[in-house]
Amino acid sequence: MxxxxxxxxxxxxxxxxxxxxxxxxxxxxxxxxxxxxxxxxxxxxxxxxxxxxxxxxxxxxxxxxxxxxxxxxxxxxxxxxxxxxxxxxxxxxxxxxADDFNSRWSARWKRYDYLIDNKPIPDTFQRLYAYHVPLPLNTDHMQQAAIYLEGCHNFKTFAAAGGDSKRFERTIYRCKVSREDKGMIRVTCIGDGFLYHMVRIIVGTLVDVGRGRILPGEIPDIIASQERRRARMVAPAHGLTLVHVNYTNESPSTVFEELF
Amino acid sequence: MxxxxxxxxxxxxxxxxxxxxxxxxxxxxxxxxxxxxxxxxxxxxxxxxxxxxxxxxxxxxxxxxxxxxxxxxxxxxxxxxxxxxxxxxxxxxxxxxADDFNSRWSARWKRYDYLIDNKPIPDTFQRLYAYHVPLPLNTDHMQQAAIYLEGCHNFKTFAAAGGDSKRFERTIYRCKVSREDKGMIRVTCIGDGFLYHMVRIIVGTLVDVGRGRILPGEIPDIIASQERRRARMVAPAHGLTLVHVNYTNESPSTVFEELF
Missing domain, CATH: 3.30.70.580 (Pseudouridine synthase I, catalytic domain, N-terminal subdomain)
Structure with a gap:
């Protein structure tokens, strides 16, 4: 075999x-x-x-x-x-x-990207790959909020019901919000593992930060609460892409330069 | 009205x-x-x-x-x-x-872009917007050939049967072949008008130049022949995008800097 x-x-x-x-x-x-x-x-x-x-x-x-x-x-x-x-x-x-390789259990870290189309009129060619948010978003605030998510935390606030995890500690090595060409905003999350709907709930919460409904400084308290209702809506599935799975000992920080 | x-x-x-x-x-x-x-x-x-x-x-x-x-x-x-x-x-x-404006007859020039996916395995996210050519293409030769297409010519060689044009003179202000990220090749054609399937026949011919079946230096003779069979196949529709239509007196050359 x-x-x-x-x-x-x-x-x-x-x-x-x-x-x-x-x-x-x-x-x-x-x-x-x-x-x-x-x-x-x-x-x-x-x-x-x-x-x-x-x-x-x-x-x-x-x-x-x-x-x-x-x-x-x-x-x-x-x-x-x-x-x-x-x-x-x-x-x-x-x-x-090797026989003992398992694509799930051998993974060290994963990168997910989430695309937000932030133009008043959505890009028809990205309609299947980006979540359209026509309202102005403050990406500086979103980036400030994202930094609070980095590190090892109990992410129960950001886990949807229905997942099979009993432990909610995860490490996010990097969470970055960047403006791209043509009105697109990219949210990149790199972590050792993600709970059910975790990236999409993070993005939903960051969008609320961008709209001014949550202040960046409230994020530590929202994480600490461990209450799902403190985070916001699950951003739609179609904006999310699993970009990379890493199996080597290479630390995510050594490849960040390439990624960003 | x-x-x-x-x-x-x-x-x-x-x-x-x-x-x-x-x-x-x-x-x-x-x-x-x-x-x-x-x-x-x-x-x-x-x-x-x-x-x-x-x-x-x-x-x-x-x-x-x-x-x-x-x-x-x-x-x-x-x-x-x-x-x-x-x-x-x-x-x-x-x-x-103005009342006398007609989007077709008032147009001074148009820009069409054609995308070729030149990777061995096609990009699934571009499958509806780029023509997959897995064979190596020499884009230097394609660009040399493209330059011969620029200017005012009788483009009968590059007109499919079934068009309603009786005059075949058209001016191509710019025909450019460029390599982009992720193995994509972009062919940009800017002209005062295009015959039936003209851009797609130009791209089909340039792909044959890229594969070495036609030498760049043969293009002037192919144009001059005015024989449809001297040009190559019609590249598929899904790689083609109408990017811009210009109605001002602005010469295409003044906006080339922005475009490229």
């Missing part, structure tokens, strides 16, 4: 999340990949994924792994997958990794 | 071109806009558009105009349209213009 690791990109618009569902809610990324593999080599596998992405969430660097007895060489796996996958899922890389 | 000019952006993926069709091929940009206007003010209008875009072609700066007796103020028109339009069409601006 070989343990195969894939790096994937997908447009989550038409999928009911990553995770295979028992009931027929609609196609999922996991289900689509598993059934393509079954067609390719007549073998049933179960994929493990680095980060669960909800319905409508995208990925430019999701990582999955699975064990296989099929003999297809790694270097031919991306092309084989891509020949049968729908065009909104692409396998970017395949690698044979 | 007021003559209203609109600037529009649309994602052409789900439309059968701009022009309203007699038969029910499917929705068109013109038909959608006209029926939204009819819903807004109970008035039937006919739009004139600056540049016809074929099925699947996009626009970030299409311009249309129409005469209306409705009293809705110009500044409220974009919001009114956008409240009823599907999200893949946005009205960006509305202005009251």
């Amino acid at each position: 070989r343990n195969i690791r894939l790096r994937l990109a997908y447009d989550g618009t038409h999928y009911h999340g990553f995770q295979r569902q028992d009931k027929a809610y609609g196609p999922t990324i996991q289900g689509t990949l598993e059934s393509v593999w079954a067609k390719l080599v007549e073998e049933e596998v179960t994929l493990a994924m680095a980060g669960r992405t909800d319905a409508g969430v995208h990925a430019s660097g999701q990582v999955v792994n699975y064990s296989t007895s099929a003999r297809i060489p790694e270097e031919k796996i991306p092309k084989a997958f891509n020949s049968l996958l729908p065009k909104d899922i692409r396998v970017l890389e395949a690698e044979c990794v | 007021r003559n209203i000019r609109l600037r529009l952006a649309y994602d052409g993926t789900h439309y059968h071109g701009f022009q309203r069709q007699d038969k029910a091929y499917g929705p068109t940009i013109q038909g959608t806009l006209e029926s939204v206007w009819a819903k807004l003010v109970e008035e039937e209008v006919t739009l004139a558009m600056a540049g016809r875009t074929d099925a699947g072609v996009h626009a970030s700066g299409q311009v249309v105009n129409y005469s209306t007796s409705a009293r809705i103020p110009e500044e409220k028109i974009p919001k009114a349209f956008n409240s009823l339009l599907p999200k893949d069409i946005r009205v960006l601006e509305a202005e009251c213009v």
